Amino acid sequence: MFKELDPILHSQLRLAVMSLLISVKEAEFTFLKEKTNSTAGNLSVQINKLKDAGYIDVTKQFSNNYPQTICKVTKKGIEAFEAYVKALQSYMNPNGQ
């Protein structure tokens, strides 16, 4: 029996953002934009979806008079990511279950 893939994570940009945030403690919006080669508008929308799902925390602050958005994966986000990877592995290797 295949596990259902989390629809929040099963999207290219959101999955890319989560994979990046899993690898670091926290990252600025500009880091995510640069690594994913996405537009600011689309990235902003996808970050809000991840935030609404409780998978990431978003902090807005000012640094040297410039606005700064810092994203950090939450415990719920880590659990969802791990479950997603396990589900993916079961899809790709059904005999290994």
Place this chain on the structure above:
Amino acid sequence: MNENETPLSGDESMKLINEMIGKAKQSYVSKGIASMVWGALIVICSLLTWAQVQYKFSLGFDIWLLVFFAVVPQVYFSIKEKKQRTFVGHNETIMAYLWTAFGICILILTIYGNKVGANSSASLFMMLYGIPTFVTGGVFKFKPMIWGGLICWGLSVGSMFTPFTTDMLFMAACGLFAWLLPGIICWNNYKKQQSCNV
């Protein structure tokens, strides 16, 4: 990156996850400048101390004071590099505490060395050099620093049975293997990555 929400296949998802984790890892690449500066200083100070004893001359000042003067630009460049970065790594806090603890211990050991005589503290310095080097190498899976740490400890043991002049050569070897060479390797890796990104 594709802006629509077309579902990915399992293979595509896995490939994307690996690609992004790889990109994040690449961001961790250090320039190794701090390591090179610190390593070069230890090598120079040790060799000059050895030369002064071996060839019986005096520079007229304590060459090891250079190490403390070097701390100021080190801190400045570390803060500058940190400000330019757009992410914080998982291990950065641990590393900051580890190297601060190392700095404090070096300071205490210097005071101790002045009190009991520098000749008696060389082994302790080398033992201390090994700790942050070995831990940093282990945390970042960077073998040159793991080996550097082990070499420091080996030389620390060796220096218990050798005269002060030899200890200074051992100390220079510590600076070379623990920091200077790993720093050069980091710098080369950084340059290679920069040329890949162009």
